[in-house]
Amino acid sequence: MKNIYCKMICMICMIGMVACSASELQKSKTDEAQALLTTLKTVSQKNHFLFGHHDDPVYGIGWIGDKNRSDVKSVCGDYPAIMSFDLGRIELGGDKNLDNVPIERLRHEIIAQYERGGMVSLSWHADNPVTGKDAWDVSDSTVVASVLPGGTQHDKFMGWLDTVADFMNSLIASDGRKVPVLFRPWHEHTGSWFWWGQALCSATEYKALWHMTYEFMQQKGVKHLLYAYSPGTEPNNTAEYLDRYPGDDIINLIGFDTYQFNRQEYLNSMEKSLTILTEVGQSHDKPIAITETGYEAVPDSTWWTETLLPIISKYPISYVLVWRNAYERPNHYYAPYPGQASASDFVKFYADPRTLFVRDMKTKK
Incomplete structure (x- = not known):
């Protein structure tokens, strides 16, 4: 049933690509990026959603670096439809990111996920360019201002953007495309735990950071990206959600990040944020997504089908993504692995016709 649905998506995408004029396709996007955007919109219209997992094929519980391995695949026999990775520390010119994954491995896995029919999302926990510490260092409230034109760190930061652009341009599939x-930079900005957060810069400065990032990528020929606006659950209405929104001409998808600590509070937060997201998505013609979520160590054996699935099925989301399964931190994982308490329930979640994994996406190309 799911594969039949995805063939429909493929046909819709192909028809849309033929019918649209060059101006309608936006000259700022490649055909592949436009097709991906069409898929994200189409999925949500049919009450289906893609499932995603951060760092899925590069490490998991009890392993790191194995080829063709995934905790999700080990449980349900299939890869997630979306894999996300982080570019943090790439700006420093090293050979590994902030989670100790080789940059070359990231490149390989991004291309592999695309060629197996899946989708990739990239976040960027850039180090603090003023203090030299990590992205969570909020000891200086002038960092965003310092990287903007005329700022003391502007030249350094433009070099960082250049490194990111070069990496993006190196993501070339076997067919040459x-x-x-x-791309999901400057996320969770409605909190204040990153140097680009709410209390660390003005709305004008935050928007300027986005515009500078986007315009630089365009100048470097990086036109195969979609851009995600991804605050936390702090906004209480659409006006607050859009307070620092960079604009429809930049943003392609809107979402939010949230995690469960208390079940009822999580459900309440999800209801509030998904209601806001649905309204904004409809008024701005953007697909919506839960860009990060999860329940650490998933101690609830039926969390997937009795907590997550019922709430997200009420809203037209394009995807939901859970965070990583850390190999180096005990009990810091968000997807099941073989023998984990919620593994059997996850198999039921996988079998639900509303969930889409990578096998369901193969026919879209």
């Missing part, structure tokens, strides 16, 4: 990617 650049791999379309959903």
Whole structure:
């Protein structure tokens, strides 16, 4: 049933690509990026959603670096439809990111996920360019201002953007085309735990950071990206959600990040944020997504089908993505692995016709 649905998506995408004029396709996007955007919109219209997992094929519980391995695949026999990775520390010119994954491995896995029919999202926990510490260092409230034109760190930061752009341009599939990617920088900005957060810069400065990032990528020929606007659950209405929104001409998908600590509070937060997201998505013609979520160590054996699935099925989301299964931190994982308490329930979640994994996406190309 799911594969039949995805063939429909493929046909819709192909028809849309033929019918649209060059101006309608936006000259700022490659055909592959436009097709990905069409898929994200189409999925949500049919009450289906893609399932995603951060760092899925590069490490998991009890392993790191194995080839063709995934905790999700080990449980249900299939890869997630979306894999997300982080570019943090790439700006420093090293050979590994902030989670100790080789940059070359990231490149390989991004291309592999695309070629197996899946989608990739990239976040960027850039180090603090003023203090030299990590992205969570909020000891200086002038960092965003310092990287903007005229700022003391502007030249350094433009070099960082150049490194990111070069990496994006290196994502070339075997057919010679650049791999379309959903880029999600400057996320969770409605909190104040990153140097680009709410209390660390003005709305004008935050928007300027976005515009500078986007315009630089365009100048470097990085036109295979979609861009995601991804605050936390702090906004209480659409006006607050859009307070620092960079604009429809930049943003392609809107979402939010949230995690469960208390079940009822999680459900309440999800209801509030999904209601806001649905309204904004409809008024701005953007697909919506839960860009990060999860329940650490998933101690609830039926969390997937009795907590997550019922709430997200009420809203037209394009995807939901859970965070990583850390190999180096005990009990810091968000997807099941073989023998984990919620593994059997996850198999039921996988079998639900509303969920889409990578096998369901193969026919879209």
